[in-house]
Amino acid sequence: MLTPTSKLFLPVAWTSLFLGAVYKILTGDLLGSVLFLMVGVLAFLIGVMLSTVRENEYVPVYGPDAPPPTVRAVAVAPRPGGGGWPVAGGVSLALVMLGLIEHPLFTWAGVLLAIVAGAGWLARAASETTGRQVSLAPIGLPFLGLCTIASVMFFMSRILLTVPEEASTAIALFVAVLILGGASIAAVRPNISSRTLTVALVLGSTLMVAGGLVAADRGERTFEEHSAEHAGAVDVTASGVAFKTTTITLKAGADAEIVFDNTDAATQHNIVIFASDPAKPVFRGALVTGPAKTTYTFKAPAAGEYKFQCDVHPTQMKGIVKVV
Numbered sequence: 487m488l489t490p491t492s493k494l495f496l497p498v499a500w501t502s503l504f505l506g507a508v509y510k511i512l513t514g515d516l517l518g519s520v521l522f523l524m525v526g527v528l529a530f531l532i533g534v535m536l537s538t539v540r541e542n543e544y545v546p547v548y549g550p551d552a553p554p555p556t557v558r559a560v561a562v563a564p565r566p567g568g569g570g571w572p573v574a575g576g577v578s579l580a581l582v583m584l585g586l587i588e589h590p591l592f593t594w595a596g597v598l599l600a601i602v603a604g605a606g607w608l609a610r611a612a613s614e615t616t617g618r619q620v621s622l623a624p625i626g627l628p629f630l631g632l633c634t635i636a637s638v639m640f641f642m643s644r645i646l647l648t649v650p651e652e653a654s655t656a657i658a659l660f661v662a663v664l665i666l667g668g669a670s671i672a673a674v675r676p677n678i679s680s681r682t683l684t685v686a687l688v689l690g691s692t693l694m695v696a697g698g699l700v701a702a703d704r705g706e707r708t709f710e711e712h713s714a715e716h717a718g719a720v721d722v723t724a725s726g727v728a729f730k731t732t733t734i735t736l737k738a739g740a741d742a743e744i745v746f747d748n749t750d751a752a753t754q755h756n757i758v759i760f761a762s763d764p765a766k767p768v769f770r771g772a773l774v775t776g777p778a779k780t781t782y783t784f785k786a787p788a789a790g791e792y793k794f795q796c797d798v799h800p801t802q803m804k805g806i807v808k809v810v
């Protein structure tokens with residue numbers, strides 16, 4: 487016979503099996519459908535188990551002439567359980583599973599949390615059994631401090647590496663002032679309620695973690711620029727008192743790299759880039775006596791069209807620089 491609780495779990499089981507099948511058909515993703523399957527099987531097992539355990543859900547029926555039930559005295563015992571630790575254990579398991587799908591980082595966070603939850607749970611169980619309080623504060627507080635510092639470093643670094651270079655300095659300063667100022671206020675005004683402090687801390691860390699995750703997802707600014715820079719290194723060859731490349735394309739504001747190959751023996755060439763007046767160049771490369779090769783590195787100017795030429799042979803050797 488079905489109990490009210492099993493009537494809750496069995497539909498959950500069918501629903502997740504159905505959703506798993508739909509998910510597999512729509513996306514073809516195996517891991518996600520396995521997760522749905524696991525939830526479904528778990529809900530099914532719980533539902534079956536609950537449908538056999540009925541004693542607590544149905545009051546036994548007594549006849550009208552039955553004697554009143556005997557009242558037994560019960561000893562009041564402390565409520566068993568691990569406080570919040572089982573919940574932390576569950577969260578750690580969820581993190582480990584999330585790590586399998588999303589990012590190994592979640593797995594490490596889950597393993598770390600599992601260790602903490604295990605230690606806390608054991609300490610709590612020991613206190614309940616022996617009646618003596620086991621304090622984890624001497625180990626727990628430094629550990630918590632280290633974890634906080636590490637996570638602030640990690641998430642803030644993700645944010646700072648993703649936002650534009652100029653904004654990252656401002657954000658770093660702002661956060662530093664915020665932390666220092668907040669800690670100072672909390673230190674000199676002990677009458678601030680712990681609720682206010684908790685709300686502020688939870689709000690701040692949620693913002694930081696959310697921002698860090700979004701930033702980690704978007705990727706690092708410097709990484710992208712580095713790869714673009716190396717892929718975009720421009721080769722310019724001077725041969726027979728002429729540039730073999732007459733159009734150079736650069737990325738605005740990026741670190742530009744021009745590999746200049748002068749093949750003319752005993753002849754000096756260089757590259758000077760300017761908007762209109764060669765006397766006011768945005769970049770002037772050193773003269774190279776051929777045959778020799780050099781690499782010019784400089785900051786590309788703002789977007790626009792520029793000219794380039796050789797200082798020694800300005801009429802024969804010239805071209806266009808497109809900065810996009």
Ligand SMILES: [Cu+2]
Binds near residue numbers: 727754755756803
């Ligand atoms: Cu020249």
